[in-house]
Amino acid sequence: MSATAETTTTARLTARGAKTRERIVEAAAELMYVRGVGSTTLDDVRTASGASKSQLYRHFANKDEIVRAVIELMGERVIQREQQALGGVSNIEGLRRWRDALVQNNALRHGAYGCALGSFASEVSDHDDVARRALHALFAEWKDLLAGAIRRMQENGKLSAGAPVDELATGLLGAVQGGYMLAQTAHDVTPMGTSIDMALAHIQSLSSG
Incomplete structure (x- = not known):
């Protein structure tokens, strides 16, 4: 793969990752505002955002980071x-x-x-x-x-x-x-x-x- 193609692929993956992170945060924000932080679990956020477990933990190590x-x-x-x-x-x-x-x-x-x-x-x-x-x-x-x-x-x-x-x-x-x-x-x-x-x-x- 050429350097240019590799850079383009990396940028695409980075953009995709940023969109996934944004989706997770948006979903968590809605849930935590309505339900409260204490009543919102990581599984709730994962389900609402449509993210996989691996995707969620790729961006956030724990619930505190999401909060x-x-x-x-x-x-x-x-x-x-x-x-x-x-x-x-x-x-x-x-x-x-x-x-x-x-x-x-x-x-x-x-x-x-x-x-x-x-x-x-x-x-x-x-x-x-x-x-x-x-x-x-x-x-x-x-x-x-x-x-x-x-x-x-x-x-x-x-x-x-x-x-x-x-x-x-x-x-x-x-x-x-x-x-x-x-x-x-x-x-x-x-x-x-x-x-x-x-x-x-x-x-x-x-x-x-």
Whole structure:
């Protein structure tokens, strides 16, 4: 076989392997989000993804590695969504539109399953430090996006110059996560909307006029 043909074959196999890995992670993400990490087995993932046992273990040595890959995938999706939603926000009206989109999206599931990142954090943070650190970084990135929106409010004179931007962003993210949990237990997004509204009301109270 020529060097060119060998390279082409290797690239094809690598691409095929990447697709298999992607399929496994996608299937695991769906199962773990709906069922929970603890209730999802490797056999469940293998069956849902259509991968063989050898294919699964070629890409992942154990369940922890799959969980970490799922967190990376879900984290990318959440942060991309928040970047799109918050990137141009510079006033309280924009934050309210962001709030409405979050609540309405969660209402499609009647609050079930909660926040993807929050659900994983509650299940894995105390026994997988690698996963915990990944989640911590994702929440920090989400908080920074909120802080960016609040800081733009401050820069354009919509918020008091002395308002504690990072603390407000942390409180707002806390209201979001607490709201997801309350909506999940009630199967009703009303408490989620109320939680975020209270945080936004506090931010608005610091308006510069």
